[in-house]
Amino acid sequence: xxxxxxxxxxxxxxxxxxxxxxxxxxxxxxxxxxxxxxxxxxxxxxxxxxxxxxxxxxxxxxxxxxxxxxxxxxxxxxxxxxxxxxxxxxxxxxxxxxxxxxxxxxxxxxxxxxxxxxxxxxxxxxxxxxxxxxxxxxxxxxxxxxxxxxxxxxxxxxxxxx
Amino acid sequence: xxxxxxxxxxxxxxxxxxxxxxxxxxxxxxxxxxxxxxxxxxxxxxxxxxxxxxxxxxxxxxxxxxxxxxxxxxxxxxxxxxxxxxxxxxxxxxxxxxxxxxxxxxxxxxxxxxxxxxxxxxxxxxxxxxxxxxxxxxxxxxxxxxxxxxxxxxxxxxxxxxxxxxxxxxxxxxxxxxxxxxxxxxxxxxxxxxxxxxxxxxxxxxxxxxxxxxxxxxxxxxxxxxxxxxxxxxxxxxxxxxxxxxxxxxxxxxxxxxxxxxxxxxxxxxxxxxxxxxxxxxxxxxxxxxxxxxxxxxxxxxxxxxxxxxxxxxxxxxxxxxxxxxxxxxxxxxxxxxxxxxxxxxxxxxxxxxxxxxxxxxxxxxxxxxxxxxxxxxxxxxxxxxxxxxxxxxxxxxxxxxxxxxxxxxxxxxxxxxxxxxxxxxxxxxxxxxxxxxxxxxxxxxxxxxxxxxxxxxxxxxxxxxxxxxxxxxxxxxxxxxxxxxxxxxxxxxxxxxxxxxxxxxxxxxxxxxxxxxxxxxxxxxxxxxxxxxxxxxxxxxxxxxxxxxxxxxxxxxxxxxxxxxxxxxxxxxxxxxxxxxxxxxxxxxxxxxxxxxxxxxxxxxxxxxxxxxxxxxxxxxxxxxxxxxxxxxxxxxxxxxxxxxxxxxxxxxxxxxxxxxxxxxxxxxxxxxxxxxxxxxxxxxxxxxxxxxxxxxxxxxxxxxxxxxxxxxxxxxxxxxxxxxxxxxxxxxxxxxxxxxxxxxxxxxxxxxxxxxxxxxxxxxxxxxxxxxxxxxxxxxxxxxxxxxxxxxxxxxxxxxxxxxxxxxxxxx
Ligand code: FES
Ligand code: FES
Numbered sequence: 005x006x007x008x009x010x011x012x013x014x015x016x017x018x019x020x021x022x023x024x025x026x027x028x029x030x031x032x033x034x035x036x037x038x039x040x041x042x043x044x045x046x047x048x049x050x051x052x053x054x055x056x057x058x059x060x061x062x063x064x065x066x067x068x069x070x071x072x073x074x075x076x077x078x079x080x081x082x083x084x085x086x087x088x089x090x091x092x093x094x095x096x097x098x099x100x101x102x103x104x105x106x107x108x109x110x111x112x113x114x115x116x117x118x119x120x121x122x123x124x125x126x127x128x129x130x131x132x133x134x135x136x137x138x139x140x141x142x143x144x145x146x147x148x149x150x151x152x153x154x155x156x157x158x159x160x161x162x163x164x165x166x
Numbered sequence: 167x168x169x170x171x172x173x174x175x176x177x178x179x180x181x182x183x184x185x186x187x188x189x190x191x192x193x194x195x196x197x198x199x200x201x202x203x204x205x206x207x208x209x210x211x212x213x214x215x216x217x218x219x220x221x222x223x224x225x226x227x228x229x230x231x232x233x234x235x236x237x238x239x240x241x242x243x244x245x246x247x248x249x250x251x252x253x254x255x256x257x258x259x260x261x262x263x264x265x266x267x268x269x270x271x272x273x274x275x276x277x278x279x280x281x282x283x284x285x286x287x288x289x290x291x292x293x294x295x296x297x298x299x300x301x302x303x304x305x306x307x308x309x310x311x312x313x314x315x316x317x318x319x320x321x322x323x324x325x326x327x328x329x330x331x332x333x334x335x336x337x338x339x340x341x342x343x344x345x346x347x348x349x350x351x352x353x354x355x356x357x358x359x360x361x362x363x364x365x366x367x368x369x370x371x372x373x374x375x376x377x378x379x380x381x382x383x384x385x386x387x388x389x390x391x392x393x394x395x396x397x398x399x400x401x402x403x404x405x406x407x408x409x410x411x412x413x414x415x416x417x418x419x420x421x422x423x424x425x426x427x428x429x430x431x432x433x434x435x436x437x438x439x440x441x442x443x444x445x446x447x448x449x450x451x452x453x454x455x456x457x458x459x460x461x462x463x464x465x466x467x468x469x470x471x472x473x474x475x476x477x478x479x480x481x482x483x484x485x486x487x488x489x490x491x492x493x494x495x496x497x498x499x500x501x502x503x504x505x506x507x508x509x510x511x512x513x514x515x516x517x518x519x520x521x522x523x524x525x526x527x528x529x530x531x532x533x534x535x536x537x538x539x540x541x542x543x544x545x546x547x548x549x550x551x552x553x554x555x556x557x558x559x560x561x562x563x564x565x566x567x568x569x570x571x572x573x574x575x576x577x578x579x580x581x582x583x584x585x586x587x588x589x590x591x592x593x594x595x596x597x598x599x600x601x602x603x604x605x606x607x608x609x610x611x612x613x614x615x616x617x618x619x620x621x622x623x624x625x626x627x628x629x630x631x632x633x634x635x636x637x638x639x640x641x642x643x644x645x646x647x648x649x650x651x652x653x654x655x656x657x658x659x660x661x662x663x664x665x666x667x668x669x670x671x672x673x674x675x676x677x678x679x680x681x682x683x684x685x686x687x688x689x690x691x692x693x694x695x696x697x698x699x700x701x702x703x704x705x706x707x708x709x710x711x712x713x714x715x716x717x718x719x720x721x722x723x724x725x726x727x728x729x730x731x732x733x734x735x736x737x738x739x740x741x742x743x744x745x746x747x748x749x750x751x752x753x754x755x756x757x758x759x760x761x762x763x764x765x766x767x768x769x770x771x772x773x774x775x776x777x778x779x780x781x782x783x784x785x786x787x788x789x790x791x792x793x794x795x796x797x798x799x800x801x802x803x804x805x806x807x808x809x810x811x812x813x814x815x816x817x818x819x820x821x822x823x824x825x826x827x828x829x830x831x832x833x834x835x836x837x838x839x840x841x842x843x844x845x846x847x848x849x850x851x852x853x854x855x856x857x858x859x860x861x862x863x864x865x866x867x868x869x870x871x872x873x874x875x876x877x878x879x880x881x882x883x884x885x886x887x888x889x890x891x892x893x894x895x896x897x898x899x900x901x902x903x904x905x906x907x908x909x910x911x912x913x914x915x916x917x918x919x920x921x922x923x924x925x926x927x928x929x930x931x932x933x934x935x936x937x938x939x940x941x942x943x944x945x946x947x948x949x950x951x952x953x954x955x956x957x958x959x960x961x962x963x964x965x966x967x968x969x970x971x972x973x974x975x976x977x978x979x980x
Contacts, residue, residue, distance in 0.1 A: 038197075041371070043373075044876075044877055079192075083192075088189065092193070096184050096188045096189060097184065099185060099842040101185060104421070106371050137371065139424070142850040142851070145846055146885075162845070163838065163896050164894070165895070165896055165897075166596075166896065
């Protein structure tokens with residue numbers, strides 16, 4: 005057991021954790037922030053993405069003790085005062101959510117991307133979210149949501165009538 | 167249920183509407199079973215078989231039991247229950263023999279997941295390894311080992327299936343229409359080829375997870391990531407011989423299903439652990455690896471098609487033989503076989519047909535429902551075959567399709583009359599044709615070819631599917647009015663991402679004439695509290711539950727009007743309502759609000775009438791029949807959704823590498839209820855179809871070990887795999903018994919995508935590929951005219967795909 009301190013979405017959490025436990029496990033099971041999901045536990049799917057000291061990473065690949073003293077951002081901190089963030093609102097408008105299981109990780113990856121590139125091109129968005137699997141949406145409406153949130157969507161994707 | 171309301175008068179149906187569950191999911195607040203923790207909860211782990219077929223000699227559990235923190239250890243020997251959806255063939259834990267790699271042989275519940283895993287590692291299983299039977303065609307041989315020697319003793323659903331005891335055949339579906347023998351005699355051309363595809367994993371992002379509490383007096387509560395709460399309860403009660411009232415199934419949000427969570431999965435195993443642990447709730451979350459091998463997959467298919475065609479290009483006869491690899495258990499595979507059997511000819515008129523579809527047991531992880539329910543697999547072969555036939559007889563493949571398409575007056579394979587309102591396949595084909603500029607290359611495309619050195623190819627394919635369901639499939643919706651005049655609907659059709667709940671909310675708001683904000687659909691389904699629904703499968707939910715929702719809304723209004731008429735001392739025929747109140751049409755000031763009626767109307771002196779307002783809507787599929795077991799004739803289809811994909815690809819002829827430049831997907835959905843939801847289904851399913859087409863599939867070694875149960879070795883599409891351009895197009899031929907004319911489209915987007923890719927690649931390069939997925943190396947090999955390699959069972963002496971077609975022209979040259 006080791007005592008660690010994590011600042012998560014601005015709040016300080018102090019926990020005694022087993023050295024072998026991952027950050028994902030501690031977030032979900034010990035702190036109870038279950039917004040972040042586990043899709044594979046092996047660094048392959050991106051469902052567990054959180055931002056640690058400004059860097060998006062797979063929390064299933066980080067030991068909790070390694071994150072001691074860091075500032076962590078998770079999906080729970082994405083909306084403020086009952087207001088969805090701009091990206092969340094765009095996801096809502098564009099049906100960029102189906103089952104929702106990839107969504108928290110996807111939002112964190114996009115947050116990180118937009119900090120580095122406030123107006124990413126379509127290709128840059130694709131490059132940015134490539135590590136986050138979504139089995140439901142086919143990504144198109146997610147990409148459109150990001151373009152919209154950054155004021156770049158020229159034409160809203162629509163179903164056409166034959 | 168079709169209400170012919172002009173689109174201009176519809177307030178919600180057909181209008182862009184955000185999903186009712188989006189905000190909860192976007193904030194991370196939506197609860198999935200994987201997020202749930204209960205007081206005193208134990209964690210389970212499973213010991214799985216490393217062998218495809220072996221006799222269990224001994225299981226040593228002593229050390230595991232002694233480990234501190236272990237609360238229960240179970241092995242198959244101590245359990246006397248069998249489960250099965252259509253054929254009751256599966257023990258909860260393997261008994262005496264393991265039948266596939268990854269099968270559960272023992273399980274542990276402990277205070278923590280680490281202790282549970284440690285205990286599982288301490289369990290020692292002694293196996294006598296046996297030779298497995300891996301390929302379905304090998305399993306049909308006389309000397310093949312039997313996967314289920316006791317097949318004859320199992321219960322099964324006799325109205326639909328025909329197992330053959332003493333063989334590995336779990337089911338044989340037969341269909342006979344017209345006189346194929348005579349028609350083949352008359353045919354100018356006879357063209358035959360075989361098409362194959364491997365098993366594939368659904369890959370819901372949330373793996374299977376369940377919490378079960380086996381309480382005092384055999385009161386069992388199951389929280390599960392299940393698609394079908396009532397079917398789960400029914401199968402569970404049958405397996406454990408429990409009264410249905412004892413068992414409660416609760417389903418909160420589910421992180422994707424795609425058919426893989428349609429039936430019963432890990433719940434019985436978790437239940438026996440809870441029982442053995444004295445009733446503590448036990449949670450089991452499948453690991454991603456277990457998702458591939460402990461839990462079921464999509465069946466492998468070998469599809470042989472022989473087509474007889476007249477001189478002018480009419481299909482006269484078709485013989486279709488399907489060998490479905492069920493894996494070790496029958497589960498849904500027998501019904502996939504049945505449903506594919508009666509749809510096997512695609513959206514084309516085939517006057518004389520013979521179908522023989524076999525479900526075959528092998529020693530592999532078992533097959534289950536997967537989006538498309540067999541249609542993704544057989545349309546691969548069928549739509550490749552349509553191109554083969556067309557080209558062999560010198561006709562354009564799209565013209566050939568249109569010429570043979572089902573239309574008003576055609577009869578389906580099962581003898582169903584196709585009517586104008588069934589849908590319009592040719593309209594779908596034409597829309598796809600226009601969307602990709604079929605048949606020519608634009609200037610821009612020519613320039614692209616010149617600039618890249620790649621060859622561009624295009625294709626258009628057709629598809630159809632009806633819900634695969636029993637003729638008595640039913641559902642109900644209950645609508646309750648809340649004290650403030652809003653309404654809450656409950657149903658057990660589950661929404662694990664499809665968006666059906668939002669569409670149903672739109673329909674309820676539309677029918678009630680209430681603002682959409684006043685309609686809530688309760689997300690969690692609970693068999694103790696909510697009305698029955700058969701299953702959430704088959705793309706039947708929107709139609710059946712939509713109708714039930716409309717009926718519930720009408721019932722609620724009728725009940726409200728009854729009380730309002732008394733309160734207002736008016737006749738019902740003079741009443742009308744808006745979103746707030748019921749009023750007398752010619753004296754609108756004489757009104758009573760829904761708020762006043764919601765829990766019963768109270769007169770000024772305190773006398774009260776009515777009581778809480780509830781609306782009930784029940785709907786059952788109409789006019790369907792079982793199929794004749796010898797001829798396959800009957801009416802199995804609630805509706806047919808037709809569709810088409812147009813595809814443009816560019817290929818490097820030297821390396822076989824390709825890019826998908828555009829996919830246009832068209833579906834005759836009857837009526838678009840929620841445009842963005844339909845688009846999401848169209849694109850999401852299309853990309854899942856491309857995954858199947860380009861890279862996904864199980865690979866085994868010759869001993870039957872699954873070699874790629876991970877995302878590293880079994881890729882699924884990422885954002886980079888999205889075609890450069892995607893388009894979703896709707897055709898609206900209203901479904902007469904569909905809510906507002908709608909029919910289902912959840913599965914269809916995935917169907918025939920692989921064939922579109924195969925055909926477009928062939929059109930670009932001449933590569934003839936008959937096995938999917940189409941990896942770059944397969945394309946290269948085909949371009950080089952090398953025989954395809956069957957490395958789905960590696961080092962297999964026999965390839966499963968035969969690429970050389972057999973083309974005969976009677977009395978003429980080939
Ligand atoms: S759960 Fe961490 S990458 Fe999949
Ligand atoms: S919405 Fe289901 S995995 Fe992305």
